[in-house]
Amino acid sequence: MDILIERADGVLTITLNRPDKKNAITAAMYQEMADAFFEAEKDASVRVVLLRANGGSFSAGNDLEDFMKAPSMDRDAPVLQFLRRISTAPKPLVAAVAGAAVGVGTTMLLHCDLVYAASTAKFSMPFVQLGLCPEAASSLLLPRIAGYQRAAEKLLLGEAFDANEAMNMGFVNRIVDAEAVDALALAQAKKLAALPASSLRMSKSLMKGADAREIAERIAEEAGHFGKMLTAPEAREAFQAFFEKRKPDFSRFE
Numbered sequence: 241m242d243i244l245i246e247r248a249d250g251v252l253t254i255t256l257n258r259p260d261k262k263n264a265i266t267a268a269m270y271q272e273m274a275d276a277f278f279e280a281e282k283d284a285s286v287r288v289v290l291l292r293a294n295g296g297s298f299s300a301g302n303d304l305e306d307f308m309k310a311p312s313m314d315r316d317a318p319v320l321q322f323l324r325r326i327s328t329a330p331k332p333l334v335a336a337v338a339g340a341a342v343g344v345g346t347t348m349l350l351h352c353d354l355v356y357a358a359s360t361a362k363f364s365m366p367f368v369q370l371g372l373c374p375e376a377a378s379s380l381l382l383p384r385i386a387g388y389q390r391a392a393e394k395l396l397l398g399e400a401f402d403a404n405e406a407m408n409m410g411f412v413n414r415i416v417d418a419e420a421v422d423a424l425a426l427a428q429a430k431k432l433a434a435l436p437a438s439s440l441r442m443s444k445s446l447m448k449g450a451d452a453r454e455i456a457e458r459i460a461e462e463a464g465h466f467g468k469m470l471t472a473p474e475a476r477e478a479f480q481a482f483f484e485k486r487k488p489d490f491s492r493f494e
């Protein structure tokens with residue numbers, strides 16, 4: 241099973257469990273995660289959602305084989321269901337990140353409340369490198385969190401950066417050794433789970449409420465462009481180059 245769901249002590253844990261593909265996320269995995277968020281919203285015994293991964297990498301982002309099939313970016317597409325759930329989750333979300341966090345592996349963190357990173361964490365948003373554009377409202381959230389130039393460097397060049405830089409940018413709370421990151425995130429999640437759920441919901445909603453509509457609109461706007469760019473020759477060249485283990489050649493495109 242590529243996604244594992246576990247409930248204990250008020251914490252619903254979603255584990256990315258496709259280590260042989262560095263936890264690249266397929267449409268089926270987005271759907272399972274979206275459904276888990278929906279369950280978490282309905283189930284009063286769930287106080288907090290914890291996102292983590294098995295195998296030493298958080299996620300290599302969207303599955304590039306899926307991208308080659310030019311999946312729908314309609315409102316009901318699994319990825320958009322997932323983004324809607326994570327961006328509107330009323331309960332606190334805690335993430336534990338180790339190793340690679342590529343593309344949505346990084347942008348999903350912008351929607352989490354507490355993010356704990358291992359010193360091995362490596363973040364990147366190589367959308368432009370793939371002939372694509374930012375998603376998950378990262379074009380809105382990252383400049384707000386990190387400042388425009390820092391966001392532009394990460395979103396335009398797409399190069400990987402480490403946990404220290406992510407913490408300085410403002411979307412990582414704390415960095416610990418790789419062996420300690422899951423335990424820390426779980427301990428923090430359990431602390432939240434013991435607090436009054438209604439106070440947590442109200443506090444989160446007060447912090448996030450004013451931006452909610454803008455975020456939803458930006459996710460939809462980005463998805464419209466992203467869907468078209470997936471079938472453009474630049475992206476096809478980038479995906480093929482990845483699987484052929486070579487550098488893409490964009491020189492023939494205007």
Ligand code: COA
Nearest residue numbers: 260261262264300301302303304305340342343344366367
């Ligand atoms: N989609 C599909 N398969 C992927 C994948 C992805 N996003 N990322 C990695 N894989 C697969 C590789 O094809 C490889 O499969 P194989 O063993 O059958 O050849 C396996 O996972 C291991 O990947 P590999 O590249 O050998 O691992 P690495 O440790 O050298 O590098 C990454 C790890 C994550 C840095 C690298 O795999 C990578 O850059 N992946 C693509 C990330 C990406 O562009 N995501 C989309 C963002 S929008």
